[in-house]
Amino acid sequence: MTDQTTSFVERCRDFLHARWKTLVAAMESGESVDPLLRDRAGLRDSIVSCLTSQIKSYHYVLPTQVLSKCVDASLDSHSLQASYDEPGAFDARTVAHKVIVPFDQENHRVLGGSAEPYVNNPLRCPAVTNEFRNQQKNKTDWDRLVAVLDAVEQQSAPDFTEKVFGQILAEIYRLLANVQVLYPTPNRVSLAQTTWVIKQFTAIRSGGDRIEAVCAALFRAIASEFGLFDEVRRQKVNVADAVSGMGADIECRLKGQVILLVEVKDRLLTLTQVDAKLDVARAKKISEILFLAEQGIAGADRPQVQERIKDEFASGQNIYVSNFAEFSTGILILLAEKGRVQLLSLVGEELDKAGSNITHRRAWAQLLKSI
Secondary structure (H helix, E strand, O other): OOHHHHHHHHHHHHHHHHHHHHHHHHHHOOOOOOOOOOOOHHHHHHHHHHHOOOOOOHHHHHHHHHHHHHHOOOOOOOEOOOOOOOOOOOOHHHHHHHHHHHHHHHOOOOOOOOOOHHHOHHHOOOEOOHHHHHHOOOHHHHHHHHHHHHHHHHHOOHHHHHHHHHHHHHHHHHHHHHOOOOOOOOOOOOHHHHHHHHHHHHOOOOOOHHHHHHHHHHHHHHHHHHOOOOEEEEOOOOOOHHHHOOOOOEEEEEOOEEEEEEEEEOOOEOHHHHHHHHHHHHHOOOOEEEEEEOOOEOHHHHHHHHHHHHHHHHOOOEEEEEOHHHHHHHHHHHHHHHHHHHHHHHHHHHHHHOOOOHHHHHHHHHHHHOO
16 A cells, blocks of 8 residues: 555545544434535435445445545545546545445444455445446445435535535434443453443433433343242333323333332422322322432422422331432342343343443443443
């Protein structure tokens, strides 16, 4: 590889990583990042089709070709090989294999996990143009690839090329929601390591998703190791109890009956929240309610909440208020090493079952690697 080629590959890598970092931050903050929508919705649909095509090699074409064009506007984004007999021809395979493939590996093989996509039969041609349509098995998606690259070349404007690339990255990010994250659960884990990794994970605000996943996993571990419950149910975050049909964030059941309601709060617990959950418990004839309130009881409500707990006990209602660290410490000791390993595995399962944001799932996988 020549110094000039190496320099171009490095520039492509730097451009990709900078744009990806910016896009991920925007998407995670809830910002809408769709440069082509409204005016170019059809082009956006073609991008999605190419990235999800049955022909895996096509998943790599748009990010490779448009990235190259972003970095060097003189290139023809149609070109796959330097032998392409048109101005701006270049070897796109080098960019694909040196930049896009590693990016794919870093992001859970979201594009398909191919190690050398540009040596496969669909891309053994000089360029992505109509001239080579007949040698493609999936001609419809090939036409879509051509359409996107035609639009880039017809506009021949850096701003537009970067918008197309931005839309490609946005769609790749959305595809991450459906990829399987591998959770490297350790074979051994101490009490200190378990509490540390959970503390690190739940320290980041997630609208309750992270702490609920950890709590549900803990109760599933309790059910497995001690047989106190035979089923643990968790509703999705931000789904109202009335809609889900559940009495709380987590229900612990035994022989078909709910024997414990668990309400998880990553904010201060208020008297209103306690009363609302009491009404549900009474209606469902459930006597045990546990509030895991990470920030404790709201200061102004503390005396009333404590008085309510005392009054309800007299009427047969048991209300407990704690936080995860206080509640779990003794349990983690009793679970022993085998149970703690199981707990860490169950957290990943809970994140997957609830369809948690890729940010939370990747964060849990990354923390497990550090143990």
